[in-house]
Amino acid sequence: MLAGVSGDDKALPSLQTQASRFLQEFLTQGEALVRDLIQENERLKSQADGESPTVNSVDVVVERLVQQIADLEHECHEIRTLAGSMREQSGGYQNRLDDLEREHYHLAAMYVAGNQFHAAATIDEVFRTTTEILLNFVGVGGFTVYAIDEEQQRAFPVVREGAELAECSELSLSDDSVLAALASPSGPWRNGGAMAASGDALMHLPLVAGTRLVGVIRIEKFLPQKNEFVDTDFSLLELISEHAGIGIETAWIRAHARDVPMQRQALESLVGG
Amino acid sequence: MIGRSDKQGRVNALVVEDSPPMRKMIVFALSRIRELSVTEADDGVDALRRIASTKFDIIITDINMPILDGLKLVKRLRADKAYKDVPIIIITTEGAEEDRQRALALGANAYITKPIQAPQVIKLVRETLGLLDGG
Numbered sequence: 001m002l003a004g005v006s007g008d009d010k011a012l013p014s015l016q017t018q019a020s021r022f023l024q025e026f027l028t029q030g031e032a033l034v035r036d037l038i039q040e041n042e043r044l045k046s047q048a049d050g051e052s053p054t055v056n057s058v059d060v061v062v063e064r065l066v067q068q069i070a071d072l073e074h075e076c077h078e079i080r081t082l083a084g085s086m087r088e089q090s091g092g093y094q095n096r097l098d099d100l101e102r103e104h105y106h107l108a109a110m111y112v113a114g115n116q117f118h119a120a121a122t123i124d125e126v127f128r129t130t131t132e133i134l135l136n137f138v139g140v141g142g143f144t145v146y147a148i149d150e151e152q153q154r155a156f157p158v159v160r161e162g163a164e165l166a167e168c169s170e171l172s173l174s175d176d177s178v179l180a181a182l183a184s185p186s187g188p189w190r191n192g193g194a195m196a197a198s199g200d201a202l203m204h205l206p207l208v209a210g211t212r213l214v215g216v217i218r219i220e221k222f223l224p225q226k227n228e229f230v231d232t233d234f235s236l237l238e239l240i241s242e243h244a245g246i247g248i249e250t251a252w253i254r255a256h257a258r259d260v261p262m263q264r265q266a267l268e269s270l271v272g273g
Numbered sequence: 274m275i276g277r278s279d280k281q282g283r284v285n286a287l288v289v290e291d292s293p294p295m296r297k298m299i300v301f302a303l304s305r306i307r308e309l310s311v312t313e314a315d316d317g318v319d320a321l322r323r324i325a326s327t328k329f330d331i332i333i334t335d336i337n338m339p340i341l342d343g344l345k346l347v348k349r350l351r352a353d354k355a356y357k358d359v360p361i362i363i364i365t366t367e368g369a370e371e372d373r374q375r376a377l378a379l380g381a382n383a384y385i386t387k388p389i390q391a392p393q394v395i396k397l398v399r400e401t402l403g404l405l406d407g408g
């Protein structure tokens with residue numbers, strides 16, 4: 001602390017003495033301050049060289065960040081795995097749904113085809129239905145439908161798709177080896193039964209009413225986008241073999257029947273067997 | 274998505290096909306899309322008759338039909354102001370590439386090949402109408 005100023009002028013030392021004391025005090029305090037600064041500088045230097053707390057805290061921060069990154073990467077990996085399995089599962093469900101839609105559609109196709117045959121009142125309608133089912137439901141692009149002349153024991157072409165009907169000739173049921181094998185069926189064609197393929201045919205499908213052969217379809221080629229039969233085709237071919245056969249026989253009988261009004265007595269005798 | 278026409282907010286679809294079993298199967302496949310209300314037409318002439326009384330949001334038509342075939346129908350629809358932009362899907366057989374190209378050139382939007390498969394029909398109609406899956 002510098003010397004105070006007193007109000008008593010007579011008691012005051014000389015101006016020179018005051019200046020000398022002030023300077024001495026000033027220099028002493030300055031020396032102490034410089035000493036303190038040197039000490040503090042040394043302390044900081046030793047900290048920086050030795051324990052280095054600043055670098056240490058950077059290391060800690062970096063370490064913590066590396067750990068956080070590792071945790072996030074782990075979490076990300078888990079989420080990716082979860083998303084992958086969910087995608088797989090939903091893909092599975094989508095495939096299953098598509099399968100069910102296909103199955104559902106196939107059953108509907110069987111139902112519609114059966115209905116069409118039952119609704120066909122004339123032989124022409126039976127053949128038209130047969131053509132539509134083969135072409136649109138099975139995907140057969142080339143085929144010939146033969147009807148049977150039972151008296152002559154010959155099969156003659158009546159409908160052709162994918163080629164000219166006129167180019168097709170009639171066949172003998174006994175001389176043609178493929179038709180001979182179909183001439184006396186034990187029932188309609190069933191999946192797993194003989195395809196009766198030949199040089200120009202993928203299959204010969206018999207049209208059967210009970211055990212009576214009433215027609216044959218020679219299946220010649222698929223539509224371009226199709227190259228083989230699949231399971232659902234076989235059940236449609238079974239349906240055609242049986243229902244087109246019954247349809248042809250029924251239409252034939254109807255074409256030759258006399259229209260008689262229904263009568264109770266006649267009906268009762270029929271119901272009573 | 275495409276504008277919905279009827280009061281229940283359903284999309285009106287017209288199926289034009291002369292073969293009854295084929296028509297039934299297309300309608301069956303479309304019945305799996307619950308947003309659709311489906312009307313059937315026997316051929317192109319029947320389609321024009323139905324179009325005169327109802328506004329449809331999508332038309333699915335066969336090409337080979339008697340009297341007014343699918344190509345003529347597409348042409349007539351595209352000349353009609355009300356049907357200038359309505360999506361038309363044609364149904365063709367794989368061999369009929371020429372018909373398909375002509376129909377697309379006349380303004381049809383897409384095609385389905387016979388024999389049709391329900392999932393393909395459903396997917397194409399949904400995509401064409403901008404409907405979400407599973408509706």
Ligand SMILES: [Mg+2]
Pocket residue numbers: 290291292335336337338
């Ligand atoms: Mg047609």
